[in-house]
Structures are given as structure tokens and as C-alpha cells.
Amino acid sequence: MNTTGQPGFEQCAERADIQAEAHARPPLAVEFASAEVWNWVLYDLPDDPAAWQTPYDPDCRHKVLELAGGQLRIERHTEFVSITWLGNGPPDAESLRVIGKCPGQQLAGARVLVRPAGWEGVADVFGPGRIFGGMARFTGIEVATDFQIGADQMVTYTLSGNFEDAFARGRLVKRLVDLETYRMAALLGLPVVRQSTPALQSLEVRTGGAMRALSSSEDETLAASIREISALLAEVGALREGLRYRIAASKAYYDIVSDRLASLAEAPIGQRQTLKGFVDHRLAPAIKTVGAFDRRISDVSATLSDAMALARTRLEQTSQEYNQALLVSMEKRARQQVHLGQAVEGLSVAAISYYVVGLIGVLIKSLPHFAVSVPVLQAISVPAVIALVWWNVRRAKARVEKV
Numbered sequence: 001m002n003t004t005g006q007p008g009f010e011q012c013a014e015r016a017d018i019q020a021e022a023h024a025r026p027p028l029a030v031e032f033a034s035a036e037v038w039n040w041v042l043y044d045l046p047d048d049p050a051a052w053q054t055p056y057d058p059d060c061r062h063k064v065l066e067l068a069g070g071q072l073r074i075e076r077h078t079e080f081v082s083i084t085w086l087g088n089g090p091p092d093a094e095s096l097r098v099i100g101k102c103p104g105q106q107l108a109g110a111r112v113l114v115r116p117a118g119w120e121g122v123a124d125v126f127g128p129g130r131i132f133g134g135m136a137r138f139t140g141i142e143v144a145t146d147f148q149i150g151a152d153q154m155v156t157y158t159l160s161g162n163f164e165d166a167f168a169r170g171r172l173v174k175r176l177v178d179l180e181t182y183r184m185a186a187l188l189g190l191p192v193v194r195q196s197t198p199a200l201q202s203l204e205v206r207t208g209g210a211m212r213a214l215s216s217s218e219d220e221t222l223a224a225s226i227r228e229i230s231a232l233l234a235e236v237g238a239l240r241e242g243l244r245y246r247i248a249a250s251k252a253y254y255d256i257v258s259d260r261l262a263s264l265a266e267a268p269i270g271q272r273q274t275l276k277g278f279v280d281h282r283l284a285p286a287i288k289t290v291g292a293f294d295r296r297i298s299d300v301s302a303t304l305s306d307a308m309a310l311a312r313t314r315l316e317q318t319s320q321e322y323n324q325a326l327l328v329s330m331e332k333r334a335r336q337q338v339h340l341g342q343a344v345e346g347l348s349v350a351a352i353s354y355y356v357v358g359l360i361g362v363l364i365k366s367l368p369h370f371a372v373s374v375p376v377l378q379a380i381s382v383p384a385v386i387a388l389v390w391w392n393v394r395r396a397k398a399r400v401e402k403v
Contacts, residue, residue, distance in 0.1 A: 024061055027171070028084070028167075029166040030114055030169035032087075032114070033115075035169070036089055037084060038084070039082060039083065041082055041083075041109065041181050042082075042083065043079065043104055044105045045058070046103050053103075055098065056074065056101060057076075058076070060076060062075050068092070068095075070092075071086045072084070072099070079249070080104070083099055106153060107181075107184050110157060111154040111155070112157045112173050112176050113157070114173065116162070125156060126144070131146055131272060132146065132147060132272065132277070132278045133275060134275065136161075139168070140162065141159055143264065143266065144157070145157040175263055178257075179257060179260045179275070182253040186250050186283065186287060187250070189247050193289060193290050196242075203235060207300050210225065222314060229307050229308050240297045240298075243297075247291075251291065254284075254287045261275060261279060345393060349386060349390045349393055350386075353385045356388075357381060
């Protein structure tokens with residue numbers, strides 16, 4: 001008997017995994033009013049499991065380690081590993097030793113300095129250079145950065161203000177870390193697109209030439225045009241397939257950047273440009289370049305597909321015209337053969353009748369004398385011979401046609 005107060009439904013097999021995924025990465029909690037959060041993003045990861053050293057595991061999605069100097073969080077993503085160190089100061093030597101075991105190449109790095117309200121050290125952190133940032137709405141937290149990679153290969157951010165609790169600090173820190181991570185990841189598509197642009201331009205020129213050649217080609221050169229278009233379609237498909245994932249990933253990463261900036265909801269501080277203003281001004285054009293490249297590939301592919309359809313239509317039309325002409329020629333030849341057969345049939349009747357009449361004459365000459373001369377008898381037999389021969393020829397022809 002069910003005593004749980006539930007109807008006892010059978011549970012979906014995937015429900016536990018889905019629920020676990022929702023809680024797989026515990027929220028970041030920054031307990032210290034003055035804290036430092038360092039985040040490294042490692043890219044171009046090796047496929048060989050032997051290249052991974054403890055505590056890193058290519059199959060582990062999330063891990064939290066409590067070290068003597070602070071907390072270390074390891075997150076495995078599709079393309080990269082994110083390593084976050086949290087403490088009340090910079091990571092110590094032991095923590096750096098553990099962090100340095102992760103394989104791969106550094107794609108991004110963010111150092112977030114969390115400070116209490118009233119802190120006025122922004123200028124001391126970033127120096128005389130240009131500073132970007134604003135006041136995060138609904139929280140009153142000041143955000144600042146210079147978007148410059150320092151000698152430690154990190155981009156420094158500062159957060160200062162009154163936070164409700166450790167999780168509130170952690171949420172803002174995570175948004176800044178994600179902003180830096182996905183800002184760099186979104187730009188991975190730009191060098192690839194720039195490198196592939198000459199190949200795409202060549203395909204566009206050749207596609208235009210193929211279209212012009214197709215529009216002016218004769219039936220004799222149509223097959224050559226189809227072969228050229230097929231080769232271009234194969235090249236475009238190979239180029240598009242090689243860039244499909246990178247372009248799609250850049251767009252997805254840019255969407256995450258936009259989401260993180262929207263969640264900050266900055267209000268300007270004086271004449272200082274906000275983080276969103278900087279990113280929109282610098283990152284958005286690069287993503288638009290990637291998107292324009294993707295559209296150009298799609299346009300070339302669509303043009304070639306239309307050209308191939310047109311060429312096939314012309315080829316089918318030419319084939320139909322050829323078949324029609326062939327049928328007309330065959331019909332004409334058949335009529336000629338019928339006429340020829342009829343002429344041969346008449347000649348055959350005449351020739352056979354001639355020889356039969358001759359045989360009749362020979363036969364009559366070998367018999368006793370008749371009152372009528374042989375030529376007269378032969379002449380009298382001609383109609384009967386012709387009728388008999390014609391009847392036999394027709395009967396033989398009928399038997400052949402039945403077969």
C-alpha cells in the first residue's frame with residue numbers, strides 16, 4: 001500500500017540526471033568583504049587521458065577543492081576548462097602548483113578584486129589608463145576594469161559596495177568571470193573567418209563565372225558546366241562544414257556575453273564608458289563579421305544549388321528533345337521500311353510469276369503438240385500464276401507477322 005501521499009507513478013529514467021545537472025555547479029559564495037577571485041580558462045585541451053594529472057579529470061564536470069590558501073573550483077566545459085581560485089588574497093605557491101597541472105593553453109584570465117563600500121582604490125589598481133565600468137543597478141555596486149591583460153596574463157576587474165551576503169558577491173563575480181571568458185571565446189571565430197575569407201572570395205568569383213557560363217552555354221557544353229558547378233558545390237560544402245561549429249559557437253558565446261551584460265544593468269558613472277558600451281563597440285562588429293561570412297557562404301551555396309537545378313532542367317529538356325527527335329526518326333524509318341517491304345513484295349510476286357510462267361512454257365514444250373501455241377498458253381496462265389503467287393506470298397507474310 002502506498003503511504004507516501006503520492007499516486008506511485010513510475011519515474012522517468014532521465015529525471016535524476018536532469019535534476020543533478022541543475023545542481024552540478026554549486027553557486028559561488030564569496031565570504032570575505034575583501035577578497036580576490038582568479039579565473040583561468042584553458043583551451044585546446046588534449047584528447048589523451050594520460051595528459052591529465054590529478055586533480056584534473058577530463059570526465060569530471062565539476063570539482064571543488066579546499067586548499068590551505070583558499071578554495072579551488074574546476075569546471076569542465078565543452079571546449080575549455082575553467083579554474084577559479086577564491087581567497088582573501090592572491091593564490092599561494094602551493095595553489096599555483098596545483099593550478100599549473102591543468103593541460104591546455106590559456107585563452108582567458110580574469111582577476112576580480114572584491115572590496116567593501118567606500119573603497120577608493122580604482123585609480124591605484126588601473127593607473128592612469130582608460131577605465132571602463134559603471135554602477136550595477138538594483139545593487140549599488142561599482143564595477144570597473146581597463147580590459148587590459150597585465151603582466152600576470154590576467155584582466156583585472158574590481159567590485160566595490162555593500163553586498164547582501166556571500167552569494168550576492170559570488171553572483172556578481174561570476175558574471176564578470178563569464179563576461180571575460182565568453183568575450184574571448186566568442187572571438188575565436190574571427191581569426192578563422194579572416195583566414196578563410198580569400199577562399200570564400202575565390203568561390204564567389206568562380207560561382208559568378210559558372211553562372212555566366214551556364215547562361216550562355218550550348219547543349220554541347222552543358223555537361224562541362226554541370227561538372228564545374230558540382231565541383232564548386234563540393235568546395236563550398238567542405239568550407240562550410242569546416243567552419244560550421246566555430247561560427248555557431250561564436251554566436252552562442254556572444255549571446256552569453258550579452259546576457260551577462262544585461263544582468264549587470266550598469267548605470268554610467270560620470271563620463272566613464274560602461275562595460276556594455278565597450279563590448280558593444282568592440283565585440284559586436286567582430287561577431288557581425290563572423291555572421292556576414294556565414295551568410296556569404298549560405299548565399300554561394302544557394303546560388304550554386306539553383307544553378308545546378310537550372311542545369312539539370314536544361315539537361316532534361318535537351319534529353320526530351322533528343323528522345324522526341326529519335327522517336328520521329330524511328331517512325332519515319334519504320335514507314336520507309338513498310339514502303340520498301342511493299343515494293344519488295346511486289347517485285348517478288350513479279351519475279352516468281354515470271355519464273356513460274358517460264359516453267360509452264362518448258363513443261364508445255366515437253367508435252368505432245370497442242371492446237372494452241374506455247375506463248376499463247378503462257379500468256380493465258382499469267383493472271384492465274386500471278387494471283388496464286390500473290391496469295392502464297394501474303395500467306396507466308398501473315399505467318400511471319402504472327403510469330
